[in-house]
Amino acid sequence: MGKSLISNTIRKLRFNAGEMTQQQLAEKVLVTRQTIVAIEAGKYSPSLELAFRISNVFGMPLEEVFTYHPE
Amino acid sequence: MSYQEKKSIVSLISTLLIFGCYSLYVYQAQTGDADAMSPRFWASVILVLIPVSIVAKIMIAIIFSIVYKIATNEAEPSFSDELDKLIGLKAGRNSHYVFVFGFLLAMITLVIGQPLSVMFMVLILSGLLSEVAGLVTQLYLYRKGV
Numbered sequence: 001m002g003k004s005l006i007s008n009t010i011r012k013l014r015f016n017a018g019e020m021t022q023q024q025l026a027e028k029v030l031v032t033r034q035t036i037v038a039i040e041a042g043k044y045s046p047s048l049e050l051a052f053r054i055s056n057v058f059g060m061p062l063e064e065v066f067t068y069h070p071e
Numbered sequence: 072m073s074y075q076e077k078k079s080i081v082s083l084i085s086t087l088l089i090f091g092c093y094s095l096y097v098y099q100a101q102t103g104d105a106d107a108m109s110p111r112f113w114a115s116v117i118l119v120l121i122p123v124s125i126v127a128k129i130m131i132a133i134i135f136s137i138v139y140k141i142a143t144n145e146a147e148p149s150f151s152d153e154l155d156k157l158i159g160l161k162a163g164r165n166s167h168y169v170f171v172f173g174f175l176l177a178m179i180t181l182v183i184g185q186p187l188s189v190m191f192m193v194l195i196l197s198g199l200l201s202e203v204a205g206l207v208t209q210l211y212l213y214r215k216g217v
Contacts, residue, residue: 004216031152034073034213038154043216047153 029053079210085131113191166205173197
């Protein structure tokens, strides 16, 4: 619980993608806006499938969107 | 605060309110009734509580949904995604733990020779507490993360 060991650059990527809103991203990857909020805040590590869907939206490889920080 | 968090809080308050009102009603109805402490009485209390709470919760959920739409001009999420399902599973697990503990406690009251009414009260209370535990877990996980 709490902070995830996986960080992400979704906020920056959304900004670079014409200031895409959280709602727009959520609709593209078939989740609720609340889930995008939680992922961006590092409160939730998405499933592998969702992580791939998010990466595909931005046309980036997975490791450029999500980074694992082992303790 | 997200829709899910608000919904958890409303569910928590409505659960406590419905249980409180129903308990008060049962308490007033059974006063002076000689048959009040019979197993039949307690069984009917439980059997009536279940549909009453289901109907009341559905009504409160509909009202909440309408008020939320009017207040925020935002529609409620039309589906549960992986985060909702994960939180739902964890909340359900905690809820079941509390109920099983309460059930065992209810059986212990019989073993140590307590009256049947005590067993039923523990059973009903564990039902309430298990629901509260589930909703509190849900609220906590939506706020703090999974």
